[in-house]
Amino acid sequence: MFKKLRLFGIAVILGSLTFSTAFVSLPNKNPKPPLKWIEANKIYKDIVWMSNRDNARVAGTEGERKTADQIIKRFKSYGLEVKEQKFPFLQFINHGGTLTINQPEQKQVTTSPLTYSPRTPEQGITAELVWAKLGKESDFAGLDVKGKIALIQRGELNFYEKTQNAAKAGAAGVIIYNNTTGPVNGTLGQPSDVPALGITQADGEHLAQLLSQGQKVNATIHAKTEMKTTTSQNIIGTLKAKKKPNKATTLVIGAHYDGVDTPAANDNASGTATLLEVARVLSKYKAAKDTNITFIAFGAEENGLLGSKYYVNELKPEEKANIKAMINMDMVGVGDRLGILTGSENSQSFIADLAEEKAKRLQLPYERSFSTRSDHAPFEEAGIPVVFFHYMDDPNYHTDQDTIDKIQKEDLQNAGVIVSDVALEITHSKKLPKPKAKDKKVKEYKKLNDRHFSVK
Numbered sequence: 001m002f003k004k005l006r007l008f009g010i011a012v013i014l015g016s017l018t019f020s021t022a023f024v025s026l027p028n029k030n031p032k033p034p035l036k037w038i039e040a041n042k043i044y045k046d047i048v049w050m051s052n053r054d055n056a057r058v059a060g061t062e063g064e065r066k067t068a069d070q071i072i073k074r075f076k077s078y079g080l081e082v083k084e085q086k087f088p089f090l091q092f093i094n095h096g097g098t099l100t101i102n103q104p105e106q107k108q109v110t111t112s113p114l115t116y117s118p119r120t121p122e123q124g125i126t127a128e129l130v131w132a133k134l135g136k137e138s139d140f141a142g143l144d145v146k147g148k149i150a151l152i153q154r155g156e157l158n159f160y161e162k163t164q165n166a167a168k169a170g171a172a173g174v175i176i177y178n179n180t181t182g183p184v185n186g187t188l189g190q191p192s193d194v195p196a197l198g199i200t201q202a203d204g205e206h207l208a209q210l211l212s213q214g215q216k217v218n219a220t221i222h223a224k225t226e227m228k229t230t231t232s233q234n235i236i237g238t239l240k241a242k243k244k245p246n247k248a249t250t251l252v253i254g255a256h257y258d259g260v261d262t263p264a265a266n267d268n269a270s271g272t273a274t275l276l277e278v279a280r281v282l283s284k285y286k287a288a289k290d291t292n293i294t295f296i297a298f299g300a301e302e303n304g305l306l307g308s309k310y311y312v313n314e315l316k317p318e319e320k321a322n323i324k325a326m327i328n329m330d331m332v333g334v335g336d337r338l339g340i341l342t343g344s345e346n347s348q349s350f351i352a353d354l355a356e357e358k359a360k361r362l363q364l365p366y367e368r369s370f371s372t373r374s375d376h377a378p379f380e381e382a383g384i385p386v387v388f389f390h391y392m393d394d395p396n397y398h399t400d401q402d403t404i405d406k407i408q409k410e411d412l413q414n415a416g417v418i419v420s421d422v423a424l425e426i427t428h429s430k431k432l433p434k435p436k437a438k439d440k441k442v443k444e445y446k447k448l449n450d451r452h453f454s455v456k
Helices: 040-050 062-077 159-168 201-212 265-282 306-314 317-321 350-361 377-381 409-428
Strands: 081-103 107-109 125-131 149-153 173-177 196-199 218-239 249-256 291-298 323-329 337-342 366-370 386-392
Touching (some): 040 409, 062 218, 081 196, 149 159, 159 196, 218 306, 249 306, 249 409, 337 350, 337 409
Parallel strands (some): 173 196
Antiparallel strands (some): 081 218, 218 291, 337 386
């Protein structure tokens, strides 16, 4: 069931929580793997306050801002150099949508507006449905869709291109049905000219079959949405290298701290809390001689990787070239095997190879895969080696059931240990390993493809 997004009164209740600044004693030398110093209970407690209510950290809201403030305080308590990087974005607020079939049957179909879909008039849009296949320009050639609603199958083109092709052909609205199981959780990426809603494959194929049989299908669509320009922020904390930090290379470790309209415990309070724990532990080790470690809590990931894209786009060419690698953590608190991912099937990533070796040594069940659906993707696009840690699978993410009771402390412990271990080896090694030739084909992790920011 859709829940109305409350713009006011969204806050993370922090007053009753205190954050310890007492640290365990760590060796002041190049360390062994940090099996003893990562504390899952600390990570778990941070997830509790981050996800203690519904709509906890939606980008651009008070909840996200309060979480950012706490991350700043924690980074500073670890002795990191902290910067706040604000960026504007178009906030999309989804108050729900409806699809009513009026003819040849009376039926309510479950639907939701795609992100950045404009709103319909209060009375909705009532019109005939026309099947437009994949929504290509050629699919509209000779098709009468003027003033009608285009029914389009997902695939090949992105959602925005499909919707704009329909608008150019004169359609009053668009319904896009999935090409796999489940609803379409997609974004247009930018406002379209006509409203666009998503439905399941089963519902879409049923409507397409009625049309193919020559039946007239009349429907009413409602999209209750609004948009406004607001800001989010990346929180950046840097652990400086021992010698000449301004000329040192950099390892980036990141996780997004915003969430969708849910408690967002696993997605991604789990990654953010683990980021804080890794920062706590690594800040107590002897600083690397010539490598900075930059910890980044990214904002507005759920709106299309906006925080990480902004960070990478703002880097100067020499700053990009200076980044050794990037580690990303997203959803590391639920699942029975660790995902070790890159951005594409053909990625050459020494850090992902190293993570795979560490997983074997730690005897962690893992799966090597790839996906572009998290904050590592902009870094890989910029030519930076990446590894994305993600526990598989969480059936409750992006739902109201993404709550603290689902979190598995063992997963948190494993994620914290392997990230710290990989980071320490990279920052304290004199020579980085070369990427290994792949001995097996890496499969795409398709269960991440229906994130809210999926564009096609």
